[in-house]
Amino acid sequence: MAESPVLLNKHEVERLLSYDDLIPRLESVMGKFSKRDSSEMIQPVRSVVPIQQHSGFLGVMPAYLAAEGILCTKMVTFYQRPEGSSLPSTQATVLLFHPEHGHVTAIMDGEAITAKRTAAVSAISAKLFMPALSEVLCILGSGQQARSHYDVFTKVFKFKEVRVWSRRREMAHRFVNDLQGPVRVCSSVKEAVTGADVIVTATGASEPVLFGEWVKPGAHVAAVGACRPDWRELDDVLMRGAVVYVDSREGATAESGDIILSGAQVFAELGEVINGSFPAQREKTTIFKSLGMGIQDAVSAKLVLEKWNSKH
Numbered sequence: 396m397a398e399s400p401v402l403l404n405k406h407e408v409e410r411l412l413s414y415d416d417l418i419p420r421l422e423s424v425m426g427k428f429s430k431r432d433s434s435e436m437i438q439p440v441r442s443v444v445p446i447q448q449h450s451g452f453l454g455v456m457p458a459y460l461a462a463e464g465i466l467c468t469k470m471v472t473f474y475q476r477p478e479g480s481s482l483p484s485t486q487a488t489v490l491l492f493h494p495e496h497g498h499v500t501a502i503m504d505g506e507a508i509t510a511k512r513t514a515a516v517s518a519i520s521a522k523l524f525m526p527a528l529s530e531v532l533c534i535l536g537s538g539q540q541a542r543s544h545y546d547v548f549t550k551v552f553k554f555k556e557v558r559v560w561s562r563r564r565e566m567a568h569r570f571v572n573d574l575q576g577p578v579r580v581c582s583s584v585k586e587a588v589t590g591a592d593v594i595v596t597a598t599g600a601s602e603p604v605l606f607g608e609w610v611k612p613g614a615h616v617a618a619v620g621a622c623r624p625d626w627r628e629l630d631d632v633l634m635r636g637a638v639v640y641v642d643s644r645e646g647a648t649a650e651s652g653d654i655i656l657s658g659a660q661v662f663a664e665l666g667e668v669i670n671g672s673f674p675a676q677r678e679k680t681t682i683f684k685s686l687g688m689g690i691q692d693a694v695s696a697k698l699v700l701e702k703w704n705s706k707h
């Protein structure tokens with residue numbers, strides 16, 4: 396009989412998953428994914444069930460990585476919460492399976508995985524696309540993703556100035572009070588992004604909050620929110636004037652309102668730059684449109700389980 400699955404809560408997953416371990420695994424898996432070798436890796440576009448009555452969605456994100464021996468699925472719910480809600484907008488659980496026998500080997504919290512792997516992938520995009528001399532980081536939003544992005548961006552890069560904007564100023568102050576380093580709270584998006592070299596958009600917006608006319612030429616935008624085909628964070632001017640990179644072409648074409656509704660062309664996947672098929676156009680204004688991928692959750696969960704196994 397199969398052993399009972401390992402159960403790991405959010406605190407344990409957070410403790411076991413470090414950016415130093417995660418970033419190289421994500422680079423490797425995304426580079427391989429973009430070669431589209433189905434004998435190596437299978438990851439369908441996520442299935443999404445709308446929960447219309449409650450302004451929410453259930454996403455199912457399976458992935459099979461043959462060479463790594465990883466069979467995984469994440470189940471994630473995400474909601475548009477009313478202002479002031481104390482409920483998290485994104486919640487998730489990740490299951491790892493034994494690829495040969497089919498039983499579940501681990502059930503773990505997916506909130507920490509989602510927060511860290513998304514931010515780590517954005518950091519990989521910044522490493523490739525941000526201006527060579529990047530001094531100013533700007534984060535739009537003050538939720539879970541804003542926090543994980545702050546953590547990894549200030550860990551991996553050295554910015555002279557970090558700015559944050561949130562639609563409720565007191566939330567931006569609360570965000571800053573939880574951090575170690577200095578961060579400037581801005582009163583408007585325009586004030587926050589003017590002159591910024593790297594801009595992270597991590598909001599629950601469904602209409603554009605970031606406008607091209609405010610963005611410094613050559614800046615890099617890591618766009619994390621707006622993961623529905625009719626949602627936007629970025630306006631048409633920005634989308635059409637920048638070189639657009641995505642995590643997966645299929646995911647972007649199915650789910651990104653910023654791409655679908657602006658008619659912007661996707662230049663390349665992040666993995667295609669990592670594996671050398673396409674160039675990083677660092678000197679141009681660049682956007683990395685992130686939607687999230689099952690393979691990112693899969694390698695993250697495997698890493699967590701390896702760490703846990705090494706200590707038990």
Ligand SMILES: NC(=O)C1=CN([C@@H]2O[C@H](COP(=O)(O)OP(=O)(O)OC[C@H]3O[C@@H](n4cnc5c(N)ncnc54)[C@H](O)[C@@H]3O)[C@@H](O)[C@H]2O)C=CC1
Pocket residue numbers: 473483484485509513536537538539540541561562563566597598599600601602604618619620621622685686687688
């Ligand atoms: N690309 C990816 O892989 C992932 C994307 N996401 C998306 O990232 C975004 C942020 O997620 P979390 O940080 O988990 O959410 P959160 O609820 O913790 O934070 C959302 C932030 O956006 C702000 N916000 C909400 N509605 C807004 C609006 N209309 N205009 C401006 N600001 C608004 C909130 O005040 C808050 O600061 C969401 O859109 C979520 O769906 C989340 C997980 C993974």
Ligand SMILES: O=C(O)C1=NCCCC1
Pocket residue numbers: 454471472473485509622686687688
């Ligand atoms: O990849 C994920 O996980 C998510 N992507 C977009 C919406 C929330 C969860």
